[in-house]
Amino acid sequence: MELVAGSYEQVLFGFTVRRGPARSGHQETWTPVADFTHHGHTASLSAVAANSRYVVTGSKDETIHIYDMKRKVEHGALVHHSGTVTCLKFYGSRHLISGAEDGLICVWDAKKWECLKSIKAHRGHVTFLSIHPSGKLALSVGTDKTLRTWNLVEGRSAFIKNIKQNAHIVEWSPSGEKYIVVVQNKVDVYHLDTASVSGTITNAKRISSVKFLSDSVLAVAGDEEVVRFFDCDSLVCLCEFRAHENRVKDMVSFEVPDHHVLVTASNDGFIKMWTLRQDKKDPPFLLCEVNTGARLTCLGVWLDRATNEKASLPPASEPCPEQPKTVKKESGDTIQEETSEPNSEKSDVTGDSKQPSKGNGPATAKKRKMANVSEKKRKKKM
Numbered sequence: 001m002e003l004v005a006g007s008y009e010q011v012l013f014g015f016t017v018r019r020g021p022a023r024s025g026h027q028e029t030w031t032p033v034a035d036f037t038h039h040g041h042t043a044s045l046s047a048v049a050a051n052s053r054y055v056v057t058g059s060k061d062e063t064i065h066i067y068d069m070k071r072k073v074e075h076g077a078l079v080h081h082s083g084t085v086t087c088l089k090f091y092g093s094r095h096l097i098s099g100a101e102d103g104l105i106c107v108w109d110a111k112k113w114e115c116l117k118s119i120k121a122h123r124g125h126v127t128f129l130s131i132h133p134s135g136k137l138a139l140s141v142g143t144d145k146t147l148r149t150w151n152l153v154e155g156r157s158a159f160i161k162n163i164k165q166n167a168h169i170v171e172w173s174p175s176g177e178k179y180i181v182v183v184q185n186k187v188d189v190y191h192l193d194t195a196s197v198s199g200t201i202t203n204a205k206r207i208s209s210v211k212f213l214s215d216s217v218l219a220v221a222g223d224e225e226v227v228r229f230f231d232c233d234s235l236v237c238l239c240e241f242r243a244h245e246n247r248v249k250d251m252v253s254f255e256v257p258d259h260h261v262l263v264t265a266s267n268d269g270f271i272k273m274w275t276l277r278q279d280k281k282d283p284p285f286l287l288c289e290v291n292t293g294a295r296l297t298c299l300g301v302w303l304d305r306a307t308n309e310k311a312s313l314p315p316a317s318e319p320c321p322e323q324p325k326t327v328k329k330e331s332g333d334t335i336q337e338e339t340s341e342p343n344s345e346k347s348d349v350t351g352d353s354k355q356p357s358k359g360n361g362p363a364t365a366k367k368r369k370m371a372n373v374s375e376k377k378r379k380k381k382m
Helices: 366-371
Strands: 001-006 010-019 031-038 047-049 054-059 064-068 074-076 086-091 093-101 105-110 114-118 126-131 137-142 144-153 156-162 168-173 178-183 186-191 196-202 209-210 217-222 226-231 236-243 247-254 260-267 270-275 285-291 296-302 334-337
Touching: 001 031, 001 047, 001 054, 001 270, 031 270, 031 285, 047 086, 054 086, 054 093, 054 296, 064 126, 086 126, 093 126, 137 168, 168 209, 178 209, 186 209, 217 247, 226 247, 260 296
Parallel strands: 047 296, 126 168, 209 247, 247 296
Antiparallel strands: 001 010, 001 296, 010 031, 047 054, 054 064, 064 074, 086 093, 093 105, 105 114, 126 137, 137 144, 144 156, 156 334, 168 178, 178 186, 186 196, 209 217, 217 226, 226 236, 247 260, 260 270, 270 285
16 A cells, blocks of 8 residues: 655655564554655645546646556646646546636546546635545535535536535545535534534534544544544544644545554644544554655555446436435525536536547646647656
8 A cells, every 4th residue: 555645845755555464462563665756746735536546636736647556657647727626536447526726627537537527616616525425426615605516427516505604625424325514613414315414513623634434433633633533423522632743634544454544644744544443432543654754735545456447437327316405494505406507518427428528628838738748758757
């Protein structure tokens, strides 16, 4: 496995994690070993995502860089956005979805690296997006004070919910039966069947990252050294622990045999790996840590293992899971159903049309030059 972390200093760090056998009376050893540093962006990194083959990074320089982790080479750059790339999400091995400050959400073919769909998603910035486990729905939040539900089967907006403030994080639970929306230091928990808030979790400081550890347990980190685990049903804080010496910027959670792992990254320069205990009321155990010496901004984990290569966004013939209903309207909020999105093409996002969306070309000569560099020149050693 490989830890990858972006920084304010424009550098992407890669660390291979080596696992040693447990000896009598001792825990299994996990050791991060420096693998690469890469200075590919011209501004600070803002997002990172990984699938079974690639790691992608987004930046304030408006580009998305692609790294082939199997061959350990830089694969190229995507230059469709005209604002800071704020979020990157893979779905399976075939699709990448990106959001940016230009208000666009783009769906990319992660094999040919073509833009299959470009949607004007928000009137302001797209601050975060999350894909439903089925791959048929997505949620996005932006600086226009809306929470939007996207029908990925038909490639259009399904619902718009006006919220009172600008949310900066949205996340589906592992089952897809609930989702959370983060505004400042508060986490609103929604249920899919009613699209209404079932409860609110309040953190001490502004929240920077959340991760579902299970369908009912949420890890919350913010502008402080502490990470907290909350029960999404009772809204009670199960435990808290001091993870870093400075604010925690990002977290990733994954499972391997015998371990449920939480990885944290901080402004203090450290990346830390924690193994979670079965009872989430007990603080996790520190597996290993590494100091990058940089101010970290985003984090990802690349797992070198086979995944379902057929995993992709569903074709238009498949039904969507039940979308949020408009049963309950909270005071001051409105929920609208949308039948079409005027600024997006009417086609499904799986790329059946064979043609990339219009406006896929780079906007400037500098970006055009970047996009047209031959593959041999692009594939430099990381």
